[in-house]
Amino acid sequence: MKKTFLVKRNALLSSTGVSWGLLACAGAIIVLLLRLIAPNIFWHVFTPVFQGADALALKSHLVSSSFGDVAALTVENEQLANENAALISQNQSLTAKADSLSALLDSSQTKKGIASEILAGVVARPPESPYDTLVLAAGAKTGIAIGMEVFAAGGVPIGVVSSVLPDFSRVTLFSAPEKVVQGWIGHNNLPLAIEGNGAGAMSATIARSAGIVEGDTVFAPGPGALAIGTIGRIDSNPTAPEVMLHITSAVNMFSITWVVVRDTGAALLTPLPVATSTLP
Amino acid sequence: MIRGALTLSTFISVVLFPWLFTAVLAIVSAFWEPLVPFGAGIFVDTLYYMPHVQAFPLFTLAGAACTVIAFFVRNRVRASIMRG
Numbered sequence: 081m082k083k084t085f086l087v088k089r090n091a092l093l094s095s096t097g098v099s100w101g102l103l104a105c106a107g108a109i110i111v112l113l114l115r116l117i118a119p120n121i122f123w124h125v126f127t128p129v130f131q132g133a134d135a136l137a138l139k140s141h142l143v144s145s146s147f148g149d150v151a152a153l154t155v156e157n158e159q160l161a162n163e164n165a166a167l168i169s170q171n172q173s174l175t176a177k178a179d180s181l182s183a184l185l186d187s188s189q190t191k192k193g194i195a196s197e198i199l200a201g202v203v204a205r206p207p208e209s210p211y212d213t214l215v216l217a218a219g220a221k222t223g224i225a226i227g228m229e230v231f232a233a234g235g236v237p238i239g240v241v242s243s244v245l246p247d248f249s250r251v252t253l254f255s256a257p258e259k260v261v262q263g264w265i266g267h268n269n270l271p272l273a274i275e276g277n278g279a280g281a282m283s284a285t286i287a288r289s290a291g292i293v294e295g296d297t298v299f300a301p302g303p304g305a306l307a308i309g310t311i312g313r314i315d316s317n318p319t320a321p322e323v324m325l326h327i328t329s330a331v332n333m334f335s336i337t338w339v340v341v342r343d344t345g346a347a348l349l350t351p352l353p354v355a356t357s358t359l360p
Numbered sequence: 361m362i363r364g365a366l367t368l369s370t371f372i373s374v375v376l377f378p379w380l381f382t383a384v385l386a387i388v389s390a391f392w393e394p395l396v397p398f399g400a401g402i403f404v405d406t407l408y409y410m411p412h413v414q415a416f417p418l419f420t421l422a423g424a425a426c427t428v429i430a431f432f433v434r435n436r437v438r439a440s441i442m443r444g
Contacts, residue, residue, distance in 0.1 A: 105399035
């Protein structure tokens with residue numbers, strides 16, 4: 081009886097050659113080796129890819145928004161422009177007030193050096209970056225160092241620099257999983273341990289008797305009181321003495337395009353002594 | 361043709377779309393190319409993983425698990441077809 085020879089197909093080698101899956105794995109491993117061996121070159125190669133993706137996302141958003149109600153969009157645009165103008169004037173008046181108050185005090189006691197700021201563009205951000213990290217197009221050459229604090233528009237602190245290359249750097253956001261930031265909340269400045277939950281979300285627990293309500297502002301330490309978000313939801317169990325606060329970030333992490341990097345000492349894990357009798 | 365399109369679209373979606381969309385594409389691709397989830401997981405962690413944020417490269421591990429499951433299901437389906 082004549083035997084018929086059948087070509088077996090498997091996941092690695094198809095009847096026509098190497099499978100797509102094997103090629104994909106090989107390509108991924110080559111990219112991984114490039115990142116491990118030459119990380120700076122790796123990000124130089126992939127930055128245009130991310131920038132192209134951002135441009136494509138922006139164009140698609142413009143196309144999809146053009147299908148909306150034009151009249152409603154026009155009205156909303158005018159409202160937002162008016163609110164923006166009001167906020168600008170309020171900011172200017174508050175800045176002038178702060179300057180006048182500083183001038184009343186002794187300038188020799190209050191004059192302090194302002195940490196230099198570094199403006200950096202964002203290459204990759206959540207949700208493209210699933211680990212709640214930002215990749216910045218600025219690195220050691222521009223003066224960025226590990227531990228510097230990162231601020232979004234409006235001076236909102238969002239994270240700390242955790243990795244630096246010559247031309248790029250990575251920022252771990254405060255919303256990264258298991259990241260804990262010490263802050264405070266409410267008019268009584270109650271201390272709070274803010275824990276990151278991933279995907280831009282943060283939470284904290286506080287005693288029920290603290291009287292925290294939705295909408296209260298959450299602050300993080302830094303040069304002055306820096307608001308990082310507001311209470312969006314409170315989960316309470318009648319049998320538990322504590323309530324869970326869900327914090328909504330003050331900025332939209334998914335649309336950040338630029339940040340300011342500044343050295344504020346955020347990398348210090350333990351508080352330094354403020355002053356003692358032995359210090360001059 | 362479909363295998364190549366699914367594989368390429370999975371890797372392109374890593375840059376363009378949220379990771380959930382990439383995960384769905386990788387799982388769908390696993391029906392034809394079981395190694396795609398593993399490769400996509402390696403690619404995602406190559407771009408975004410940082411030891412400071414997570415102890416383990418989660419997407420590589422998840423992709424490997426998905427690939428193992430895909431191979432297992434593929435072998436079982438093939439065996440059931442041969443028995444039938």
